[in-house]
Amino acid sequence: MTTTIAGRTRKVRRGYGRVALAFLAPAIVVLVLVRLVPAASALYGSLTRSSLLTGQTRFVGWENYAELLGNPDFRGAVGVTVLFTLIINPLQVAIAFALAVLFTRRLAGVRWWRSLVILPIAVPPAVSAVVWNVIYRPDDGLANAVLSVLGLPPQPFLTSPDQALAAVIVLLSWVGVGYWMLFLIAGINDVPGELYEAAALDGAGPWRKFFHITLPMCRRPLAFVLVADTVSNLLVFAPVQMLTGGGPEGATNLLMYDIYTRAYTLGDLGRAQAEVVVLVLLTVVIVAAQFRMLRGDSEGA
Amino acid sequence: MSPRRTRLPLTVLAAAVGILFAIPLLWVLTNSLRPGAETFGSISPLSWETFLTLTPNVDNYAALAGTSLGRGILNSIIVSVATVAVGLVICAMAAFALAALPFRGRSAVFSVIVLSFLIPFDAIAIPLADVFRTWNLQNTFTGLVLPGLGNGMAVFLLRQFFLAVPEDLAEAARLDGLGWWGIFSRIYAPLARPAMIGAALMLFLFQWQAYVWPLLIGTDSEHILGPVALANMQGQFNVDYGLMFAGAVVLIAVPLLIILTLQRYFIQSVTTSGLK
Numbered sequence: 001m002t003t004t005i006a007g008r009t010r011k012v013r014r015g016y017g018r019v020a021l022a023f024l025a026p027a028i029v030v031l032v033l034v035r036l037v038p039a040a041s042a043l044y045g046s047l048t049r050s051s052l053l054t055g056q057t058r059f060v061g062w063e064n065y066a067e068l069l070g071n072p073d074f075r076g077a078v079g080v081t082v083l084f085t086l087i088i089n090p091l092q093v094a095i096a097f098a099l100a101v102l103f104t105r106r107l108a109g110v111r112w113w114r115s116l117v118i119l120p121i122a123v124p125p126a127v128s129a130v131v132w133n134v135i136y137r138p139d140d141g142l143a144n145a146v147l148s149v150l151g152l153p154p155q156p157f158l159t160s161p162d163q164a165l166a167a168v169i170v171l172l173s174w175v176g177v178g179y180w181m182l183f184l185i186a187g188i189n190d191v192p193g194e195l196y197e198a199a200a201l202d203g204a205g206p207w208r209k210f211f212h213i214t215l216p217m218c219r220r221p222l223a224f225v226l227v228a229d230t231v232s233n234l235l236v237f238a239p240v241q242m243l244t245g246g247g248p249e250g251a252t253n254l255l256m257y258d259i260y261t262r263a264y265t266l267g268d269l270g271r272a273q274a275e276v277v278v279l280v281l282l283t284v285v286i287v288a289a290q291f292r293m294l295r296g297d298s299e300g301a
Numbered sequence: 302m303s304p305r306r307t308r309l310p311l312t313v314l315a316a317a318v319g320i321l322f323a324i325p326l327l328w329v330l331t332n333s334l335r336p337g338a339e340t341f342g343s344i345s346p347l348s349w350e351t352f353l354t355l356t357p358n359v360d361n362y363a364a365l366a367g368t369s370l371g372r373g374i375l376n377s378i379i380v381s382v383a384t385v386a387v388g389l390v391i392c393a394m395a396a397f398a399l400a401a402l403p404f405r406g407r408s409a410v411f412s413v414i415v416l417s418f419l420i421p422f423d424a425i426a427i428p429l430a431d432v433f434r435t436w437n438l439q440n441t442f443t444g445l446v447l448p449g450l451g452n453g454m455a456v457f458l459l460r461q462f463f464l465a466v467p468e469d470l471a472e473a474a475r476l477d478g479l480g481w482w483g484i485f486s487r488i489y490a491p492l493a494r495p496a497m498i499g500a501a502l503m504l505f506l507f508q509w510q511a512y513v514w515p516l517l518i519g520t521d522s523e524h525i526l527g528p529v530a531l532a533n534m535q536g537q538f539n540v541d542y543g544l545m546f547a548g549a550v551v552l553i554a555v556p557l558l559i560i561l562t563l564q565r566y567f568i569q570s571v572t573t574s575g576l577k
Contacts, residue, residue, distance in 0.1 A: 017404040019481050027395035027414060030451040035417045038429035045428065099318060107312040113319030119326055122557035124510040126528035127549050130535050131329055134340070134542070142328065145347045178322065182568060235423045238512045242532050256423065256513075263427050273428060280424045287419045291412070 039280065045273035064274040074275065076250045077258035080165065081234070084254060088169050089230050096177045097222065100184035101214060114185075118178040125175070125238040132171040133158070133243050158244055161251040168239050168252055176232075180225045187221030188214060220293070227290045231283055255279055326553070327352050333361055333550045337543030361547035369522060370548040373530030376519075378555070380442060380526060381508040384449040388504040389497065392455040397485045399456070400463030401471060411460070418453030423513045430517035440521045449508045455500035462496035463489055498566040502559065509556050527552050 046064050050057045068074050103114040120128070135142040136157040144154040157167045195213050204212070237256040240246060246253035246261065259279065263272035332340050334357035343351050365371035398404075399411045429448065430439075438444030471484050479487070490497060515526040525533075531548050534540060560567050 016402045020398040020402040020404045020407070023394045023398035023402070023481070023485070024410070024414075026391040027451055027456070030391060030447070031414060031417055034422070034429060034448045034451065035420060035425065038425040038432055039420075041432050042425060042428035045431075102311065102315055102318070105311060107308060107315050109312070110315055113315040116319035116323040119557065120322055122560055123326075123553050124512070124528050124556070126512040126532050127552045130531055130545065130549060131325060133535060135325065140341045140344060142344055142351070145344045145351070148345075149347045174322065174325065186568070231421055235421050237423065238528075238532070241516075242535065259427055269431075276425065276428055280420065283421050283424050287421070288416065291416050291419060 042273045042276045042280070045269060046271075046277050049270040060270070064270045065278075068271050068274050068278075071271070073250070073253070073258060073262075074271075077246075077253045077255050080250065080253050081255045084165060084169070084236075085230060085233060088172065088233050089226060091169070092173050092176050092180060092229055092233075093222065093226050095173065096180040096225065097184050097218070099177065100181045100188055101210065103181070104185055104188045117181065120175045121179040121182075123175055126242065128171060128175055129239040129242045132167075132174070132239070136167055136243075159248060161247075161249040164244050164248060164251045168236070168244070171239055172233070172236060176229065180229055183221055183225050184218065187218045191217040224290065224293050227286055227293065231286050231290065234279070234283060234286075324352065329546050329549055329553070331357075332542065333546035334358060335543065337361070337541045337545070340542040340546070361543040362551075364541075364544055365547055365551070368544065369525060370527070370530045370534055370544065372522070373525045373527040374548065374551050376524060377509060377527040377552070380445045380449075381505050383442070383446050384508045385501050385504045387446070388450040388452060388455070389501050391450050392452055392500055392504070393459050393490060393493075393497065394485065396456045396459035396463055397489055400460045401466070401468075401484070401489060402481075415453045415457050418451050418456065422448055426513045426517055430514075433518055439518050440524045441519075442524065445515060445519045445524065445526070446508075448514055449504060449511070452500070452504055452507060455503045458503070459493060459496050459500050462493035466492050495566055495569060498563055499569055502563060502567055505559065506556060509552075 047059060047061060048057050049060045049064065099117060103110055103117070107113075123131075138144065138154065138156050138159055141157075143157065147154060156163060158164050191214060195217070196209060199209050199213060235256055236254055237260070240252050240254055240257040241260065244252040246257050255275070256279070259272050259275045262268050262275060266272075328351070331352055331354050332343075335343070335354050343354075365374070395414060399407060399414070426448075433439060433444050438447070466489055470488055474484050474488055510528075511526070512528045512532070515529050516532075519526060520529060527548070531545065531552065534545050534548070
């Protein structure tokens with residue numbers, strides 16, 4: 001390489017930087033406006049408190065966070081969110097994976113049945129909440145009509161502190177399972193067919209094939225789906241706000257709804273902002289893990 | 302066990318699961334085609350008439366015009382289309398810079414942009430709504446559209462496709478006197494057509510499905526979006542269920558038809574962004 005060429009490359013490279021900035025500028029403006037400004041505002045707001053009487057804002061340091069930790073509503077919301085997270089994510093991923101295995105087998109009309117499971121992913125969250133609210137009506141809803149045909153007693157569903165969270169989980173899984181199944185079907189289709197042929201020659205049955213080939217070969221898509229599902233379920237809001245109002249007795253008071261009521265019903269903005277900061281930090285940690293998986297896959301390919 | 306013996310029960314299981322997932326949708330569709338007064342009468346006792354009707358009519362759909370729900374659906378279309386039109390250009394430009402233009406710190410910039418956009422928007426929607434209120438963006442279409450314009454997954458997907466475009470192509474075009482904008486809009490964007498369609502779908506679905514943000518920022522009668530209007534309706538004392546189900550069907554059918562038409566691109570975008 002001669003010096004002239006090296007010199008030219010360097011010059012061109014500087015020029016690229018400016019061009020790149022021009023192309024990135026609109027995205028950076030949007031990024032600052034709708035991601036960084038609100039994050040900074042939440043962080044700042046979480047360290048201050050406004051007086052309703054005087055309208056003055058003063059700096060209170062960690063006070064909002066400390067009070068949040070002692071707040072029974074917040075503690076209840078954390079408990080419900082943890083319980084919800086621990087149930088819904090493994091449940092959805094397990095069902096999605098089982099269905100992905102079922103729907104990748106050569107069965108009569110399998111494409112048709114598979115698309116029926118995928119159809120609900122088009123349903124917006126607010127719409128699924130409205131639909132299931134009518135299904136769950138205790139006196140004249142569809143769910144209890146089905147139960148009575150099966151000879152089972154009517155259930156209170158959303159109106160019972162014992163059943164409301166489970167009812168919300170079913171409602172969300174109606175949409176969620178088909179969506180996550182798409183990722184897992186793609187993962188299963190990527191498993192080399194020779195592996196199954198070799199296993200069949202060794203006389204392996206369907207269970208052994210599943211546990212020794214399908215499951216280990218799908219570890220990455222499974223991990224990705226679990227992480228992405230966890231993030232989306234941390235942000236569940238529409239069915240709680242529309243159907244249960246966090247109740248009965250706080251049984252469905254998930255974090256997003258707790259923040260919403262704290263900010264708008266109670267007007268306690270400082271502590272609501274502190275709670276936003278906690279939620280954002282939680283999702284950032286999980287999203288960073290998701291991003292590493294994305295990059296790991298793309299660079300490794 | 303021989304495969305032949307397991308096949309029939311598995312087929313039955315597959316069919317049963319498919320029908321189970323589809324039944325609520327069928328029920329919603331049927332109820333949108335009969336008067337609201339018959340919604341609950343048809344449920345009990347349960348019969349085939351719960352899920353089907355022999356006398357369908359589209360009165361409920363006609364009645365949507367002029368209601369808040371009808372207005373909301375129209376607004377949802379406006380907001381989603383505007384988001385796709387502007388957002389696709391913004392995301393593709395960023396992806397182009399991150400794929401085709403080598404500059405110092407590029408991979409760091411890529412990480413920051415995609416990671417920040419991957420932070421779920423709903424988590425910071427409440428503080429952002431406060432900020433937008435002080436900027437007088439509440440109850441404006443600008444306020445509704447803005448948060449949907451940047452999409453980390455769309456940037457990620459487009460960059461993956463742009464990376465696969467041979468650099469010689471851009472080099473040759475530059476020698477022919479084509480500017481960077483020309484290289485982007487005439488070479489890269491058309492070559493990445495599947496990714497552009499996939500990214501457009503992501504931007505569209507994000508806006509169409511949104512509930513938290515439009516609830517916080519656009520609830521007056523002129524800017525209300527479909528999902529918020531539907532939620533308001535079910536909270537009222539006297540609900541016209543026929544009308545409500547008709548609105549629900551439209552809100553489901555629009556994304557469903559788009560997904561079905563662009564199925565190939567949708568699956569591709571879902572799986573590339575997730576796995577490859």
